[in-house]
Amino acid sequence: MRTKLYVTIIIVVSLALVGIWGTNAQDSQPLTLNINIEADPPTLDPALATDTTSLNVIEQLFIGLVDLDDDTAEIRPELATSWTVSTDGTIYTFNLRNDVYWTDGHRVTAGDVRYGILRTLNPAIHSSYAFPLFIIKNADGYHSGSITDPNQVGVTALDDTHLRITLEYPASYALSILSMWIARPMPQWVIDAWGNAWTNPAHIVTNGPYRLTEWVHNDHIILEKNPTYYDATNVQIERIKMWMEDESTAWTMYLNGQLDTAIILTGHANEVFPQEVHIQPSACNYFYGFSISQPPFNNPLVRKAFAAATDREGLIQNITGGIQQPALTFTPPGVFGYINGYVEGVGIPYNPTQARQWLAQAGYPNGQGLPPITLWFNTSTGHQAIAEYLRNNWYTTLGVNVTLKSMDWKSYISEILKGQFQIWRLGWCQDYPDANNFLVDAINNNRGAFGGWNNPVYENLVTQAAREQNPDTRKALYKQAEEILVETDAVMLPLYYQTSILAVKPYLERTYGTSGNIDIATWRITRSSSTASHADGGTLTSYNNDTTIQIPPGAITDTVVLTYTPAYIMPPGGNLTSIGHEFDVTAVYSSTNQLANIVPGQTYTLTVQYTDAEKGAAIENTLALYYWDGSQWVKEPSSVVDIVANTITAHPDHFSKWAVLGETRRVYLPLILKNR
DSSP: OOOSBOOOOEEOOOOOSEEEEOSSOEEEEOOEEEEEOSSOOSOOOTTTOOBHHHHHHHHHHOOOSEEEOTTTOOEEESSEEEEEEOTTSOEEEEEEOSOOBOTTSOBOOHHHHHHHHHHHHOTTTOOTTOGGGGGBTTHHHHHHTSOOOGGGSSEEEEETTEEEEEBSSOOTTHHHHHTSGGGSOOOHHHHHHHGGGGGSTTTOOOOSSEEEEEEETTTEEEEEEOTTOTTGGGOOOOEEEEEOOOHHHHHHHHHTTSOSEEEOOTTOGGGSOGGGEEEEEEEEEEEEEEOTTSTTTTSHHHHHHHHHTOOHHHHHHHTSOSOSEEOSSSSOTTSBTOOOHHHHTOSOOOOHHHHHHHHHHTTOGGGTTOOOEEEEEESOHHHHHHHHHHHHHHHHHHOOOEEEEEEOHHHHHHHGGGTOOSEEEEEEEOSSSBHHIIIIIIHHHTTTTTTSOOOHHHHHHHHHHHHOOOHHHHHHHHHHHHHIIIIISOOEEEEEEEEEEEEEOTTEEOOOOTTSOOOGGGOEEOSOEEEEEBTTBEEEEOTTSSEEEEEOTTSOSSOEEEEEEEOOOOOOOTTEEEEEEEEEEEEEETTTOOBOOOOTTOOOEEEEEOOHHHHTTSOGGGOEEEEEOSSSEEEOTTOEEETTTTEEEEOOSSOOEEEEEEEOSSSOOOOOOOOO
């Protein structure tokens, strides 16, 4: 589900199976996932959210009738255990669980779902993303104010565990819409008591796998596992800390071992081991839009000229890493109604000659006479690089100078809807896998940004498509709508369909939603161990008890979180081979999350236990601990092997990525990976 106006989302993981050593006490720490969401969420109110930053938090806090599976985008039960559909496809009757509770102890009922839907539709709430619910009978009228009686809306709580929803017309994507955050149950008694402040940590009541315990604006959010969640036994990660850092900082943290999964910055994939790289296509796009209320883009020929002057292939090869798919149409692959513009001749491809002709026909030969033009985007190094490339594109082809401006995400999504930005950037990911979500929902959500663009022919086409039951006819209607959007009226300039390159540490098991979704309740952290060590020292033992790290008193100056995690390594080459012990040892200050190290002149003790079976072809008395210096494996000078006790011990003065390597008479032996 969650998508809308999006920023790049960076996920990071750190601690697992944590034990803290104080003076004499040992206390348990929760299994913690650290996530970077890049920006402060504008809201955590399901009725008001329109952006992925907000939605990726909301998804952890609230469950609905149904949800979309992260990997398959198929409908799966959530609050509803089953449902029936009338023969005409307009009446859905849901049977609800009776064991789902709000965090204050109230049971979640069908009445809470009804209240949540009606609240989103309530005109007094001013929800800018209520319109997908207009498939519900009289929902549009209630939202517009022409119907004032909520009982006329097609949502009825038959009793606490049965809900009936009546549609205006049969819609094959109705369940997908009901999976969205705007249809989630909401706690009326809390909202009535606290008004707009109901989402503050002190007041909020939720029903999902996590609850909100801390929100420090522009810094971090903390979620903790909800012990009353109906499926709590299957939620492994107990605590989520959501940081609000830029993507460059997050990438550096990943490389330093502070974060454990992140979007790889363009051109930086060679900085990590190949096994850590995951390429994931998604049902998301990246596009520029034009405000038709702002000259010179009130002239369609100017819009077409800018589109024809846009070199998507060059952008992808030179700026975005070469893995994105160029887009001439709005709806992405994998979504019903997708049109390949290059194959079917829809959209405006790169054509500098045609671009100059259109600009001249608009009255601006070689860009002469054009008013000042500004391209806006939310602050990000990635968005900046794309904007700079296209600015140069347009200058080279059209002779146009374009000014670049940016602002923070929260301000940006508010200002963009006023229609004052001549050119602006956004992205859209699927809420449900149907072109209706792109050609209707996305356009309606951003209509203000387009300067109030409205084409009656376009509106008629998408309305027909929404009601049409024949798939081939629907797709033909969506094709005609795409032609108007990106070619005839050219109010939108699609750039590419998203493909993410992610770096993931070996101990994190996670999903990769087709729309960038994150359902953290299904994620797992495996084979990682951490401890908090103070100035008086501490000991960390790996999850399988074969590695021990002992920090002596005085080796650190403040409380640090020491973490052991399995790692992938490059084959050592030459006459060296690995016996399967490869791991990271990292330390961060618990108060600042910054990297820590051993006090100069001090060392710690690192001990690895191995078995006879693991030695393989390695010559046992040559086994030693090696550390990775960023380009090669270096033997730790203090490393000593005890072939009787089957241990390798070292006293290093730094934390690093480590491997037990040994010499072999063979030139090359395939890398042995242990416990993968």
